[in-house]
Amino acid sequence: MSEQQLPTLAVTLGDVAGIGPEITARTLLGHEDLRSLCRPVVIGDADSLRKGAEAVGGDPGAVRVVASPQDATNEPGTIEVVQDGPSLAHVPYGRISPEAGDAAARSVITACALARDGVVDGIVTPPLNKAAMHAGGHRWPGHTELLAHEFGVANFSLVLSAGELYFFHLTTHVSLRRAIEDVTVQRTGDVLQLVGAFARALGRPDEPIGVAGLNPHAGEERLFGDEDADVLAPAIAAAREQGINAVGPLPADALIPAAVKGRWKLVVVCYHDQGHAPFKAVYGDDGVNITVGLPVVRVSVDHGTAFDIAGQGIAREASLVLATRRAAELAPGWGQVWATAQQGGAS
Secondary structure, X not given: OOHHHOOEEEEEOXXXXXXXXXXXXXXXXXXXXXXXXXXXXXXXXXXXXXXXXXXXXXXXXXXXXXXXXXXXXXXXXXXXXXXXXXXXXXXXXXXXXXXXXXXXXXXXXXXXHHHHOOOOOEEEEXXXXXXXXXXXXXXXXXXXXXXXXXXXXXXXXXXXXXXXXXXXXXXXXXXXXXXXXXXXXXXXXXXXXXXXXXXXXXXXXXXXXXXXXXXXXXXXXXXXXXHHHHHHHHHHHHHHHOOOOEEEEEOHHHHHHHHHOOOOOEEEEOOHHHHHHHHHHHHHHHOEEEEEOEOOEEEEEOOOOOOXXXXXXXXXXXXXXXXXXXXXXXXXXXXXXXXXXXXXXXX
């Protein structure tokens, strides 16, 4: 693939009080093979990135400010960054900072604007801190909801992925009580439309989609709750009538181990920890977070800001390397994912 054909990826810096600058520096200075797959351009603060490079034993002089991703040269041994806002070099590591939270959110907003303008082909996100983002005036539950707002989409899903396994979520960053309320026939149907569109874009339209039950044993014939019979089952039946190969609801404690063993490639879970806890226990740094339902690909690490080790130069970059690689692989064909989702009724 020629340099002109490589997808340009906006890499947001995350919360600079955390490990974002360090893992970004490790990724872009230590994994030069990524440059044969994409043109990575950081969106954030160059001074914080220089601190991060120094913390991991890299050359702070490798950080080079460019006016636009279009000016990036993708030269080995450099980290090209679009300066977004004032310097944050004074922000201390390991503490919630409204300045850092505001900057983390703004870098995402800038990356979305660049994507809407066609300047970048995908977005890669190191972690931000939700409390800091709120303190900085951006009242979003997390990255996913902020991205959906910036792109003006209503039907989207956080998807954890490792290899060919994808965990779609009906709900994410809400309380468990709220999650139960938010698992509706409409939401379940909308997410199944997204999963079906994703399967078609992957060239596997008949791939079975395992839907986890909300309650233990998927309700056990209503012994443990009515939601599986009254909410999930009707949505699954409606999806099947539309040609989506949804199966369930299935007991989560049977479905998820079977998926890990390769029985299922596409899984729908009902709430955050139903998907995140087993996924992270099994895959750790080998997993990434993809947002399906956006017009451009967005891939994130599947870990947090790690305030307890920030600035020590010991943070592992494996998840960010994988996220960058996955975004580079998906970006060229993401238009088909988006178009297929639109045809399937996603908004």
